[in-house]
Amino acid sequence: MGKKEAPPTGTAAVKHSLTEKLKNENAALILLVIVSMIVFGITVPNFMTVGNIFNLLVQASTIGLPAIGLTFILITAGNDLSLPTNMACSAILGCAVMQKTQNTFLGVIAILAIAVCFGVINGFSVAKLKMVPMIVTLAIQTLNVGISEFYTQGTSVGGLPQSFYRIFSSSLFGVVPVSVIIFLLTAFVMHQILTKTVFGRELFQTGINEKAARVNGVNTTRILFVIYVIGGFMAGISGVLMAARLKAAGTSMGPVSAFNNIICACVLGGASVWGGKGTILGTLIGSIVMAIITNVMNLLNVNFFVTYVVKGIIIILVCYLDVLRNQEKER
Amino acid sequence: MKRKLAIVLSLAFVISAIAGCGSKEAPAAEAPAAEAPEAEADAPEPAEDSAPAGGKVLKVGVSWAHYNDALFYAWGDGMEQVLKDNCKDHGFDSVEWISLVAEDDASKQASDISDLVTQGCDVIISYPFDNQAITSSVQECKDAGIPIVLWDRNIAEGASPAPDLFVGLDTYNQAYEAGKVFFQEMIDAGETPTDIISIIGATNDNNALNRQKGFEDAAREFNLTIAQTVPSDWDSEKALTGFTAAFQAHPNCNTVLIASDFIVTAVQTVLESNDAWHVNGEDGHIWICSQDGFPTGCEFMQDGYMDCSGMYSVEGMCSDFSDAIFQIIDGSYAGEAELYSDPLIVSAKDIAGMSDLWGIKYAE
Numbered sequence A: 001m002g003k004k005e006a007p008p009t010g011t012a013a014v015k016h017s018l019t020e021k022l023k024n025e026n027a028a029l030i031l032l033v034i035v036s037m038i039v040f041g042i043t044v045p046n047f048m049t050v051g052n053i054f055n056l057l058v059q060a061s062t063i064g065l066p067a068i069g070l071t072f073i074l075i076t077a078g079n080d081l082s083l084p085t086n087m088a089c090s091a092i093l094g095c096a097v098m099q100k101t102q103n104t105f106l107g108v109i110a111i112l113a114i115a116v117c118f119g120v121i122n123g124f125s126v127a128k129l130k131m132v133p134m135i136v137t138l139a140i141q142t143l144n145v146g147i148s149e150f151y152t153q154g155t156s157v158g159g160l161p162q163s164f165y166r167i168f169s170s171s172l173f174g175v176v177p178v179s180v181i182i183f184l185l186t187a188f189v190m191h192q193i194l195t196k197t198v199f200g201r202e203l204f205q206t207g208i209n210e211k212a213a214r215v216n217g218v219n220t221t222r223i224l225f226v227i228y229v230i231g232g233f234m235a236g237i238s239g240v241l242m243a244a245r246l247k248a249a250g251t252s253m254g255p256v257s258a259f260n261n262i263i264c265a266c267v268l269g270g271a272s273v274w275g276g277k278g279t280i281l282g283t284l285i286g287s288i289v290m291a292i293i294t295n296v297m298n299l300l301n302v303n304f305f306v307t308y309v310v311k312g313i314i315i316i317l318v319c320y321l322d323v324l325r326n327q328e329k330e331r
Numbered sequence B: 001m002k003r004k005l006a007i008v009l010s011l012a013f014v015i016s017a018i019a020g021c022g023s024k025e026a027p028a029a030e031a032p033a034a035e036a037p038e039a040e041a042d043a044p045e046p047a048e049d050s051a052p053a054g055g056k057v058l059k060v061g062v063s064w065a066h067y068n069d070a071l072f073y074a075w076g077d078g079m080e081q082v083l084k085d086n087c088k089d090h091g092f093d094s095v096e097w098i099s100l101v102a103e104d105d106a107s108k109q110a111s112d113i114s115d116l117v118t119q120g121c122d123v124i125i126s127y128p129f130d131n132q133a134i135t136s137s138v139q140e141c142k143d144a145g146i147p148i149v150l151w152d153r154n155i156a157e158g159a160s161p162a163p164d165l166f167v168g169l170d171t172y173n174q175a176y177e178a179g180k181v182f183f184q185e186m187i188d189a190g191e192t193p194t195d196i197i198s199i200i201g202a203t204n205d206n207n208a209l210n211r212q213k214g215f216e217d218a219a220r221e222f223n224l225t226i227a228q229t230v231p232s233d234w235d236s237e238k239a240l241t242g243f244t245a246a247f248q249a250h251p252n253c254n255t256v257l258i259a260s261d262f263i264v265t266a267v268q269t270v271l272e273s274n275d276a277w278h279v280n281g282e283d284g285h286i287w288i289c290s291q292d293g294f295p296t297g298c299e300f301m302q303d304g305y306m307d308c309s310g311m312y313s314v315e316g317m318c319s320d321f322s323d324a325i326f327q328i329i330d331g332s333y334a335g336e337a338e339l340y341s342d343p344l345i346v347s348a349k350d351i352a353g354m355s356d357l358w359g360i361k362y363a364e
Helices: A010-043 A050-075 A083-101 A104-128 A133-152 A162-168 A178-196 A198-208 A210-215 A220-246 A258-268 A280-299 A304-330 B002-021 B070-090 B106-118 B134-144 B171-188 B206-221 B236-249 B261-273 B295-303 B314-330
Strands: B057-064 B094-101 B123-127 B148-151 B165-169 B196-200 B226-231 B255-258 B287-292 B308-311 B338-341 B344-347
Touching: A010 A280, A050 A083, A050 A178, A050 A198, A050 A220, A050 A258, A050 A280, A050 B106, A083 A104, A083 A133, A083 A220, A083 A258, A104 A133, A104 A162, A104 A220, A162 A178, A162 A220, A178 A198, A178 A220, A178 A280, A198 A210, A198 A220, A210 A220, A220 B106, A258 A280, A258 A304, A280 A304, A280 B106, A304 B094, B057 B070, B057 B106, B070 B094, B070 B123, B070 B314, B094 B106, B106 B123, B106 B134, B123 B134, B123 B314, B134 B148, B148 B314, B165 B171, B165 B314, B171 B206, B171 B255, B171 B287, B171 B308, B171 B344, B196 B206, B196 B236, B196 B261, B206 B226, B226 B236, B236 B261, B255 B261, B261 B287, B261 B295, B287 B295, B295 B308, B314 B338
Parallel strands: B057 B094, B057 B123, B123 B148, B148 B165, B165 B338, B196 B226, B196 B255, B255 B287, B287 B308
Antiparallel strands: B308 B344
């Protein structure tokens, strides 16, 4: 009889159970993505082409980057309704800087800085002032829309330097879009932060039980503040990539309705609106699933009124999944 | 286990729902040739029924910014019908019509057009939401060697690359000509336009700006000025709020100019609440000139509440489109890159016998 390995204890136990959970929860989703890719590859014309796969990943990145930010926030049972409008607003103002200076570097920094600023406002309001996340971020959403509309007067900011497009909307070796590379790299880095750092562990502790985490010495105020800043930063990266893709920045690139897809990607990927759960890998796969659904419906020429119905059903199912997960967690 | 099962089942449900909703056409080589069905005037069937069964197929992809009112139905049906009517003369047996809606999201519209490129459409038509951002999709189509036509909204001034074709209405002329007819009729009826209120559309829409300029220039010809301009953002709710305030600020107003008559019900609500909603000929009638010729506008003109409209000639636009598109596809087109059809200027007194107007056809 072999020697039975003793179960890990203390911090190692938390880390071990976290890793196991990640593996289990994502395995079903990964399997489903693979199966659906094979099924759609056989049944849907033009689905399994190199061009369409990267097209699909580009579409996933527009959902996925803000969804990564939202995953951090959902883990604490928070919410950030301002992600799409923050993305549009920061892109508009940053692109205005870029247009006036014709300096790509300055413009990109401006987009990221402005997006982070809105994240700081959200974070400060939620963490320090103890304001309700949904209300604060709804207010910032309104602020974003107001600033964007006021500045652009409804038009888009174009005329950006060619170097901006060359860098951010080009493809590596003429095949892999830069936006996909940035998306995957960002996901990898954020996954490391969430799973391999003290911050990540403290974030989960805060999400599972904020009071207990505070008693255990976790600076929950700092955690709550930082996650909204991360959310803002993700919105900023998304704003940069989308402005490069559309060759312009306007209010139309961050409609309020885009939040549906973002939160669906997170919850589908295992995050819970009740907090304490969520993985970057899951969100990444959730984003891809959302992109696959839209892409396949387009390729199959599904009547667009039916697409609304399908999306509505998905949102209901995803909400129900979250309820099931939460019930299991409570047991 | 229950959780995993739920995930798999829910997504399997979605996948099966998608598969069940997809086009059911047989592969071209296996199925016998069938005649394209007659287009129905009252229903948009973007997917299944328009799919061909055999022969050389003209694959047309359409990306709409939105598809939320009767004008889009009229445009979609009209374009599809002229292509079906004329495809055989240009070497095609049938038309496959793929219609996608971007839900007023520029990013989704870019993705939709990428999906249409992936499907290998012979031509892509787009009614863009953002006239600057659409240039990236125009470039994508050009890179893929697929002709792209912009419908009703052209790219922003100074933006590039230009589409292969733009088909639209001369919206400045639409408002200018309608305004001139309208003001002349008012003056002929012994009325003096007073405290004119103009409800404009979205400020990012060239058509809205052109119409406002057209109305202003028409008013100027009669030495009139617009007392107040109300932005609506093409939203009836905003039009209602803005017009309520404007009408209170100008109680002597007897003239209202509207950028599109799909928001005329907002004007009706305000005028009714101020006891100012009367047919022409009654005391206290407020003179109204609008644009587009939506079913509601046509109905109000037939009833005498609205007085004049610069309407879309849907048939004219579709005819211009049909004349050019086959030549663009085979690379022989040498005509204008921008085709503007003339508006139909219709007065309330003339509308009784005009059953061909798109707004009357789509009233049901």
